[in-house]
Amino acid sequence: MRRTGPERGFSLIELVIAIVVTGIVVAGLAYFVFPVRQAADIATRAELSDIADTALQRIGRDVRLALPNSVRTTASGGAVFVEFLAVRTAGRYRAAGGGGSGGTDCPNDDPALGVPGNDQLSFDSAADSCFKTIGKLPDAASVTASDDLVLNNYGPGFAGQDAYSAGPPANRAQITSIDTSEAERDRVAFAPTTFQRTLHDSPGRRFFIVSGPVSYVCDPVLGTITRHWGYPISVAQPNTFASGSSAVIATRVSACEFDYAANVAPQVGLLTLRLTLSAPTSSGVAETVSLYHAVHVDNVP
Secondary structure (H helix, E strand, C coil): CCCCCCCCCCCHHHHHHHHHHHHHHHHHHHHHHHHHHHHHHHHHHHHHHHHHHHHHHHHHHHHCCECCCCCEEEEECCEEEEEEEEEEEEEEECCCCCCCCCCCCCCCCCCCCCCCHHHCCCCCCCCEEEEEECECCCCHHHCCCCCEEEECCCCCCCCCCCCCCCCCCCCEEEEEEEECCCCCECEEEEEEECCCHHHHCCCCCEEEEEEEEEEEEEECCCCEEEEEECCCCCCCCCCCCCCCEEEEEEECEEEEEEEEEEEEECCEEEEEEEEEEEEECCCCCEEEEEEEEEEEEECCC
């Protein structure tokens, strides 16, 4: 068989050039692609850290405004719950009658006190329905008729001093109106009730107006932290919410712990929050971020 032309292959020089060019291309890809992937992974870590920190700060800010001795935690079905009664505003009530007022006096529901003696809180002898504050009440305009007045709350285990008690509890009454027409004090009206001096008279003459319960639910199965509010107060801490409103404040949650110690110091509680978030990186390996947050709770009633 005759050859029609010369046969050619790769010369050594051509092979060396191909190897060099391939190396340059691979090196270029490594130089440009790997930093891009690293930047994407760093962005993922930063996003997880931001989500976790925002959620923990949100919970901590809310819990710091909790009614004293109202924080409680539980767990159910792999999820953990923290609940508290959110304080709308607070102030000090009158323990003795003052001089003539510049506004409407409270009703004369305790004749022994006279007028304007009924501007103070009555105890034991009459069903009180009104008192006037010492000084102006902060954020009085935000108070609604669905809010509750609470006195001297010591929480579970204290008969007549637990705002979660059924009944309604002896130390809680529904607000009916706030009159802010006077220059130096406000008039707080509430559903008639008989407060007991030995149980409900706060040493600091403090009262709280609460807007209702708030719960944070961390569910690693769903991968979320959800805030619930606007549901009824109940004796037992709820783990389902058939009414009220809710909002998801964090996603990508893979693990969490809520722990509460009521007395780490006299009248001081400590809520500890541990939160872990996870997300896949560009390499397919899960990136995990864990944050810890501790919240001191003022339990002075």
